Amino acid sequence: MSEFRRDILTDRWVILAENRAGRPDEFVPAAPRPIVTPCPFCLGNEQETPEAVACYPPSRAASPHPSWEVRVVPNKFPAVDFSGADPSARAESPTTCDGRGAHEVVIESPHHVVTLSELTDEQVEWTFAAYQDRLRHWQDESDLAYGLVFKNARAAGGASLEHTHSQLIATPMVPVEVAGELARCREYQRKHAKCPICEITIRELTAEQRIVTRTEHFVVCCPFASRFPYEMMVMPSKHASRFEDLEQEVCNELAHLVRHLISRLERTLAEPAYNYWIHTAPWNRGRDVGYFHWHIHLAPRLTRMAGFELGAGYFINPVSPEAAAGRLRCREY
Amino acid sequence: MSEFRRDILTDRWVILAENRAGRPDEFVPAAPRPIVTPCPFCLGNEQETPEAVACYPPSRAASPHPSWEVRVVPNKFPAVDFSGADPSARAESPTTCDGRGAHEVVIESPHHVVTLSELTDEQVEWTFAAYQDRLRHWQDESDLAYGLVFKNARAAGGASLEHTHSQLIATPMVPVEVAGELARCREYQRKHAKCPICEITIRELTAEQRIVTRTEHFVVCCPFASRFPYEMMVMPSKHASRFEDLEQEVCNELAHLVRHLISRLERTLAEPAYNYWIHTAPWNRGRDVGYFHWHIHLAPRLTRMAGFELGAGYFINPVSPEAAAGRLRCREY
Numbered sequence: 001m002s003e004f005r006r007d008i009l010t011d012r013w014v015i016l017a018e019n020r021a022g023r024p025d026e027f028v029p030a031a032p033r034p035i036v037t038p039c040p041f042c043l044g045n046e047q048e049t050p051e052a053v054a055c056y057p058p059s060r061a062a063s064p065h066p067s068w069e070v071r072v073v074p075n076k077f078p079a080v081d082f083s084g085a086d087p088s089a090r091a092e093s094p095t096t097c098d099g100r101g102a103h104e105v106v107i108e109s110p111h112h113v114v115t116l117s118e119l120t121d122e123q124v125e126w127t128f129a130a131y132q133d134r135l136r137h138w139q140d141e142s143d144l145a146y147g148l149v150f151k152n153a154r155a156a157g158g159a160s161l162e163h164t165h166s167q168l169i170a171t172p173m174v175p176v177e178v179a180g181e182l183a184r185c186r187e188y189q190r191k192h193a194k195c196p197i198c199e200i201t202i203r204e205l206t207a208e209q210r211i212v213t214r215t216e217h218f219v220v221c222c223p224f225a226s227r228f229p230y231e232m233m234v235m236p237s238k239h240a241s242r243f244e245d246l247e248q249e250v251c252n253e254l255a256h257l258v259r260h261l262i263s264r265l266e267r268t269l270a271e272p273a274y275n276y277w278i279h280t281a282p283w284n285r286g287r288d289v290g291y292f293h294w295h296i297h298l299a300p301r302l303t304r305m306a307g308f309e310l311g312a313g314y315f316i317n318p319v320s321p322e323a324a325a326g327r328l329r330c331r332e333y
Numbered sequence: 334m335s336e337f338r339r340d341i342l343t344d345r346w347v348i349l350a351e352n353r354a355g356r357p358d359e360f361v362p363a364a365p366r367p368i369v370t371p372c373p374f375c376l377g378n379e380q381e382t383p384e385a386v387a388c389y390p391p392s393r394a395a396s397p398h399p400s401w402e403v404r405v406v407p408n409k410f411p412a413v414d415f416s417g418a419d420p421s422a423r424a425e426s427p428t429t430c431d432g433r434g435a436h437e438v439v440i441e442s443p444h445h446v447v448t449l450s451e452l453t454d455e456q457v458e459w460t461f462a463a464y465q466d467r468l469r470h471w472q473d474e475s476d477l478a479y480g481l482v483f484k485n486a487r488a489a490g491g492a493s494l495e496h497t498h499s500q501l502i503a504t505p506m507v508p509v510e511v512a513g514e515l516a517r518c519r520e521y522q523r524k525h526a527k528c529p530i531c532e533i534t535i536r537e538l539t540a541e542q543r544i545v546t547r548t549e550h551f552v553v554c555c556p557f558a559s560r561f562p563y564e565m566m567v568m569p570s571k572h573a574s575r576f577e578d579l580e581q582e583v584c585n586e587l588a589h590l591v592r593h594l595i596s597r598l599e600r601t602l603a604e605p606a607y608n609y610w611i612h613t614a615p616w617n618r619g620r621d622v623g624y625f626h627w628h629i630h631l632a633p634r635l636t637r638m639a640g641f642e643l644g645a646g647y648f649i650n651p652v653s654p655e656a657a658a659g660r661l662r663c664r665e666y
Contacts, residue, residue: 002413002432004506012509015412015432023410026370026495037359077356079348079641079649080335095557099335099348150640158639162359167641173337175645176345224428277644297644305638306491307483308412308500311610311630312508316412 007225008188008196009181013314014225021318040076041163043068043110050074053104054133056126070126071107072134078103079169082141102138102147102170106130107163114162115153117263121256127166128255131278135244138170139283146174149278156273156301174282181279182292189291197293198239200224210325212264215257217250222321222328228303229319230269230328232261234296241292243280258296264328265300272300340558341521341529342514346647347558354651373409374496376401376443383407386437387466389459403459404440405467411436412502415474435471435480435503439463440496447495448486450596454589460499461588464611468577471503472616479507482611489606489634507615514612515625522624530626531572533557543658545597548590550583555654555661561636562652563602563661565594567629574625576613591629597661598633605633 002017040048054072074081080101108127109119116124131149138147151166152158159165174182188196204210204221212220212232223233234257240246246254258276265272276298281289309315335350373381387405407414413434441460442452449457468480484499485491492498507515521529537543537554545553545565556566567590573579579587591609598605609631614622642648 001416002411004413004430004432004504006428008428013504013506017410017412017432020410020412023493024370026493037357077350077353078335079350079353080337083334095339095341097337099337099350148641148644150644152639156637158637158642160356160359169641169645171337171346171645171647173346175647177644177646180646275640275643277640279644299643304489304491306485307608307610308481308502309491310608310632311481311483311510311612312502312504313510313513314504314508 005225007223007227008200009184010177011180011184012225012227014227015314015316016318016320017316018318018320018323020316039112039161039163041105041107041161041165042112046071049105049107050076054130056130057122068110069120069123070109070130072130073105073107075103075105075167080171097172100172101144102141102168104134104168106134106166106168108166109164112162113164115262115266116151116164117259117266119164119259124255124259125252128251128258129248131166131168132244132246132251134168135280138168139244141170142285143172144170144283145172145285146170146178146282147280148175148178149280151274151276153275154271154273154301157275159273178279178282182282182289185291185293195239195291195293197235197295201235201237209322212261212325212328213257215253217253218257220257220261222325224321226317226319226321226324227315228299228301229317230265230272230300230302230324231317231321232298232328234258234261234298236294239293241281241290241294243278243294258298261298265298268327269300269302272302274298274300338558340556340560341533342517343510344513344517345558345560347560348647348649349651349653350649351651351653351656353649372445372494372496374438374440374494374498375445379404382438382440383409387463389463390455401443402453402456403442403463405463406438406440408436408438408500413504430505433505434477435474435501437467437501439467439499439501441499442497445495446497448595448599449484449497450592450599452497452592457588457592458585461584461591462581464499464501465577465579465584467501468613471501472577474503475618476505477503477616478505478618479503479511479615480613481508481511482613484607484609486608487604487606487634490608492606511612511615515615515622518624518626528572528624528626530568530628534568534570542655545594545658545661546590548586550586551590553590553594555658557654559650559652559654559657560648561632561634562650563598563605563633563635563657564650564654565631565661567591567594567631569627572626574614574623574627576611576627591631594631598631601660602633602635605635607631607633 005014052071055068056070060067080099109123135147147170149168201219210221219237220234280294281292338347385404385406388401389403393400413432442456464482471480480503482501534552543554552570553567613627614625
């Protein structure tokens with residue numbers, strides 16, 4: 001018997017149907033063949049990308065010979081850019097506005113590695129520091145409302161280039177997924193006088209069965225209503241609304257933790273495609289969003305989004321989060 | 334310069350970024366290799382599926398030798414089934430309930446064809462008649478709230494079997510995508526004293542640029558805020574809330590139209606994976622949902638849903654609906 005589960009953060013139902021893991025699949029996904037061309041993200045090919053807006057470690061940025069561990073560049077094929085008109089024009093035409101915003105790429109290593117788990121300590125720390133810096137940079141633009149940091153790894157994760165990288169897209173509107181979580185957090189606070197993510201953290205630590213790991217400042221679980229097999233959520237154990245306010249040492253702890261989680265995924269599954277994205281509070285412009293509890297969603301991409309997912313907005317997950325967490329916990333690191 | 338567009342039915346923003354069509358892709362998707370095994374959906378292999386719940390034409394169902402054009406069977410690996418407890422148990426535990434519901438497969442041809450465009454007139458007509466019959470069948474179950482009819486074609490469309498088929502999943506709750514559209518329709522009606530989809534139909538027919546085709550009873554356009562390249566929406570030109578109430582002749586017209594649209598897609602794009610899903614009104618149980626205007630969403634699957642789409646809930650579409658409709662209109666049929 002399958003089970004419906006509702007996610008209290010999004011109000012979406014998920015169908016856990018473990019029997020579906022056994023169904024036949026006539027389409028054997030042949031591994032996509034990466035084309036061997038000079039990689040624009042590798043050391044020495046800096047001229048293939050737009051000019052860097054940040055380099056790490058910062059001290060080396062000015063050296064005459066390029067020497068960097070992490071490099072941030074504007075996306076060469078941006079979904080949004082900063083040349084459009086201020087979207088206050090939206091007031092007139094509420095269904096369209098210029099694609100104003102920012103679209104940047106964080107190149108996480110000068111070498112051609114294909115997954116975050118292969119980064120050095122220094123590279124993964126600078127990567128997360130770059131996320132913070134770029135979010136802080138763009139929040140000062142008064143007509144931008146939100147910056148989403150996300151990562152697409154491997155072909156089924158939506159990567160178009162193999163070399164490990166993440167992206168930031170800043171937009172004039174708060175994305176609907178974030179707006180939904182914000183509204184649920186506010187509503188939960190009003191009704192229960194507490195934060196739903198603080199509540200989830202306590203409940204999961206008590207129940208134990210969906211906990212993957214914990215560190216001094218973070219708790220990781222497979223969410224109760226996981227949409228994807230082996231989905232994880234990384235939550236700071238102490239309530240905080242903004243990822244970009246993390247102190248450097250705690251941010252380093254987070255960077256190591258995320259690398260560790262991806263390693264665990266890769267020891268559990270064969271070269272999984274994955275995405276992660278950071279849900280931090282919107283740039284509040286005076287509004288209080290302190291009730292929001294920032295977190296990271298990490299989703300391996302083993303299942304396909306098909307007609308039911310698109311038409312219903314619900315997901316069918318063939319691996320229960322209890323089984324997923326159990327398997328992820330077993331993997332020695 | 335890209336453009337943001339808001340969809341008035343879902344309140345979701347889309348980013349139209351045609352420049353992104355030119356970006357390199359290191360991952361050449363190798364065509365998945367269909368395994369050659371006896372297909373459980375082919376004539377003669379009926380014992381490989383659960384027993385049929387309907388066969389078309391109905392007159393031939395009782396004949397001693399199987400002879401059918403379209404056949405409806407319970408899904409062998411159901412996401413939900415009808416053995417679970419009545420979900421009124423939900424009241425106690427609002428975040429979980431048994432996976433009670435129905436999951437059926439409509440096998441659209443006795444022969445091994447892989448896309449709806451290759452069906453005969455009779456087969457495509459019986460397929461749409463089967464959708465109506467099965468929706469009418471399940472709506473009588475008082476603890477089910479909604480039946481979603483959808484189709485996954487080709488591997489990237491989420492099909493696990495190649496033989497052309499569609500599915501119906503009936504659930505005790507109204508899916509969030511439908512609930513959202515319902516709420517927007519009701520709100521629009523309240524504010525503007527008219528139906529937003531009637532309004533879209535009129536506006537699109539006047540603007541012309543996003544119209545793909547029209548027939549006596551239907552209008553097809555590429556939606557103003559299309560999430561997917563070459564996405565289409567099929568709308569009855571006269572307001573109606575329930576697809577399953579269509580008269581047989583008009584339902585046949587619709588069946589031919591959908592086959593025609595898929596043919597056009599396949600003449601425009603190389604063997605595209607695609608999904609479609611029918612948004613009809615929920616089983617209202619006395620509540621008035623007459624303000625809803627049923628329709629079909631048809632989406633080729635050329636782009637990957639990645640971290641931005643999952644984290645933001647917004648889509649980046651590299652083909653404008655104006656360009657898409659223009660190209661689809663050009664294809665002679």
